[in-house]
Amino acid sequence: MKVEFTFDKxxxxxxxxxVDTVRQTxxxxxxxxxxxCVSNGxxxxxxxxxxxxxxxxxxAILMALLRTxxxxxxxxxxxxxxxxxxQEDVLSQAWKIQRRKMA
Numbered sequence: 001m002k003v004e005f006t007f008d009k010x011x012x013x014x015x016x017x018x019v020d021t022v023r024q025t026x027x028x029x030x031x032x033x034x035x036x037c038v039s040n041g042x043x044x045x046x047x048x049x050x051x052x053x054x055x056x057x058x059x060a061i062l063m064a065l066l067r068t069x070x071x072x073x074x075x076x077x078x079x080x081x082x083x084x085x086x087q088e089d090v091l092s093q094a095w096k097i098q099r100r101k102m103a
Contacts, residue, residue: 002081003058003090005044012074022074026065033057062090066097 005026009019023044027037030046035058039045048054062078065071072094080088 001048001055001058001083002038003046003062004039004077004079004081006042006076007044007074008076015070015073017070017074022070029061029064030058033061035061063097066090066094 007019007022012019012022023040026044027040030037033053034049034051035046035054036049037044038047046058048058058080062080065075065078072091075091078090080090082088
């Protein structure tokens with residue numbers, strides 16, 4: 001399993017932040033759960049290590065990011081790739097999470 005992010009540089013700068021700061025924030029969350037960054041170029045990617053908790057840890061991080069005010073604004077894409085080859089546009093779910101946060 002893998003999750004991949006791209007970012008909206010103009011949107012990030014409009015709010016007074018840098019892409020590096022946003023990337024570092026996300027990397028710290030994944031590193032704290034032992035999930036390695038495998039691509040730190042145009043796309044920021046993280047993979048599971050085969051641990052029992054990898055799946056739940058990755059989704060916990062993604063849901064926490066979607067609940068923030070900044071992540072849905074700053075991310076251009078967030079795609080989940082499952083081991084069976086399926087993929088999911090995680091960012092498209094942000095409105096559902098945001099609505100629950102307000103309720």
